[in-house]
Amino acid sequence: MSQQEFKVTTAEDWARTDQYHNSFLHTKDEILDAALKNSTANGLPEIAVSAAQGKFLNLLVSSIGAKRILEVGTLGGYSTIWLARALPDDGELITLELIEKHAKVAQENIDKANLTNKVKIIVGPAHESMQQLHPETPFDFIFIDADKKGNLDYFTEAKRLVRKGGVIIVDNVVRYGRVADPEYTDTNVEGVRRLLKGLKGDTDVEATTIGTVGDKGYDGYLYAVRK
Template identity: 70%
Template sequence: MGSLSQEELWARSDQYHNSFLIPADEALEYARKNSNANGLPEIAVSTAQGKFLNLLARSIGAKRILEVGTLGGFSTIWLARALPADGELLTCELSEKHAEVARANIAHAGLANKVQIARGPAADTLKKLRPAQPYDFVFIDADKPNNLTYFIEAKRLVKKGGVIIVDNVARKGLVPDETLNDANLEGVRKLLRYLKDDKEVDATTISTVGEKGYDGFLYAVRL
């Protein structure tokens, strides 16, 4: 390992693989820089994770995507690029400032015609949704204490065979330690307890390491 820490090794590995598999991208770089310049927290998905979301949405032929948690629109851009010409994406964002930055980033990427930002509490937005057609793909990456609320609504809104991804569910491996009274950890635990007896989805957690550290995502398919 030399003088590199474990986290530095993970980040170096991501960057090395990305150098072969993910070309430099002006629109995504703009989105990152503009988000940082506007003081948004640096908690967007990594480049490799964004590419994974894009490939996954393409692999299932997604035409309608729902995202919970826009931030600066980095993952939104990756997902919207997976859509066909007549595809559409609805993304939910609480913060007006975040939504404003995301609109600029999405427009700069040439995707404003495919993306609608619903501003306000995501739980309220989701509960009011009565789409004419169900969604094919849902990506949940918002406030973790509301994971279960978002998941239950996503399950209602996604088609049978559709995919729901919930981000940040491994959280450095701390979720099993129930002596840790942390709202984000408990948000993951509540979701897992619910899923144990849920017969409407089939799911697994995939842990990940990389430039975002040690975390993971939950991958669910609506039955």
């Protein structure tokens, strides 16, 4: 691509691009649409992953043949449904949610998606819930999308709970580029910075950050593999 072909893009460009690509690569999904609608109707914040991100998670789970998933942060269960659909019939997903109301809505959405037999919601502080998990078989895939202040604590427990060669994804680690802006600070940004500082020199994982743009704006995820 020549320099002349570059252009300054906007959030509208990113959203339009997501919609355009999704029109070819996604089919209408009434279950997922209903999950979002039910979550909004019950007053849950509209911060679930996008459809493209949800399918990406689904494909990642499928690509590594995961049978056991841990999700940190359930919200209304939208990402939970994407993840659980990639599991085999004997697969299991445990998802951790702090707020009882969110867990109730998520359970409704999971039940409507006919995934009740694969998904278990644990209500309570996620870090405490993770500390209480001592599975005989480690998880293949862990998705962390909860309060950003706790990122490093969640990641530290995730390393203990995931198998060697397993994948840990941490969402929302770019935050419109604010994480890399030394003049900017807030609780969420500092939580991501703490995670990155904790990962520097970490010999337990290999990790990288991938920036993303789309109908959820400019953000990114951390992709780590347990060594």
